[in-house]
Amino acid sequence: MGTWDDGPFDNDSAADWCGDLHDADPSARAAIVRAALTTAAFNAGYLDYDDAVSAIAAAAIVASQMPGGEPMTSPYAPDFLLAGESLDLDDDLPQLAVEALDRVLSDDSEWRSQWSEAGASEFPQINTLRAVLSGPPELPGQIALL
Numbered sequence: 001m002g003t004w005d006d007g008p009f010d011n012d013s014a015a016d017w018c019g020d021l022h023d024a025d026p027s028a029r030a031a032i033v034r035a036a037l038t039t040a041a042f043n044a045g046y047l048d049y050d051d052a053v054s055a056i057a058a059a060a061i062v063a064s065q066m067p068g069g070e071p072m073t074s075p076y077a078p079d080f081l082l083a084g085e086s087l088d089l090d091d092d093l094p095q096l097a098v099e100a101l102d103r104v105l106s107d108d109s110e111w112r113s114q115w116s117e118a119g120a121s122e123f124p125q126i127n128t129l130r131a132v133l134s135g136p137p138e139l140p141g142q143i144a145l146l
Contacts (some may be wrong), residue, residue, distance in 0.1 A: 006120075006123075006125050007074055007125060008056045008057050008059070008060035008074075008125065008129065009057055009060070009074040009076035009077050010074070010076065011053055013049065013050045013053045013054065014053040014054065014056065014057040014076065015076040017036065017053070017054045017057055017058075018057055018076060018077055018078045019078075020032070021033070021061075021078045022078040022079045022080055026080075029087055030087055030088060030089055030090070032058075033058045033061055033062065033087065033089065033093065034058075034090070034093065034096070036051075036054040036055050036057070036058035036100075037055055037058050037059065037062075037093065037096045037097050037099075037100040038096065038100075039051050039054070039055065040052060040054070040055030040100040040103045040104055041055070041096055041099040041100040041102075041103050043103060045108070046108050046109075046110065047103060047104065047106070047108060047109040047110060047111065048110055049110040049111050049114065052103075052104045052109055052110060052111035052112075053111060055097075055100040055101070055103070055104055056101070056104060056111075056126070056129075058097065058100070059097035059098075059100055059101050059129050059133065060077075060129055061077075061078070061081065061087065062089060062093045062094055062097045062133060063094075063097070063129050063132040063133050064081065065086055065087055065089055066094060066132055066133070066135075068132050068136075069132050070132075094133040094134070094135070095133075097129075097133045098130055098133045098134055101126055101129060101130050101133070102130075104126065105123065105126060
């Protein structure tokens with residue numbers, strides 16, 4: 001495993017996943033993002049590192065497409081996003097991304113175990129993504145639009 005920083009694309013597995021996403025037919029890209037999130041969110045066993053980092057990268061991509069999301073700047077992000085293209089993502093993906101990130105942070109996640117062994121106990125990058133994906137907090141008295 002090659003990891004050089006704590007960003008969502010800063011490891012070999014995530015960079016490879018992003019390369020595969022870039023190389024995919026544009027009409028298949030949203031499904032690839034959904035698959036990465038679904039694999040992590042609904043994993044009932046021990047979450048494999050590669051599945052976790054793919055889900056983190058996918059969550060970062062979803063967050064980048066939302067209001068308040070950070071634009072793609074990492075050289076390891078998919079090239080088409082770095083060039084300013086976007087993805088047409090379904091409205092349920094931000095919530096699925098939150099569920100995937102929660103699963104990545106769970107006790108039975110290889111990603112969490114490896115970062116914990118390295119001395120990390122807080123994960124600001126994940127928390128920032130989660131905040132963007134969750135949207136702005138509801139204000140008291142605010143009526144939710146369905």
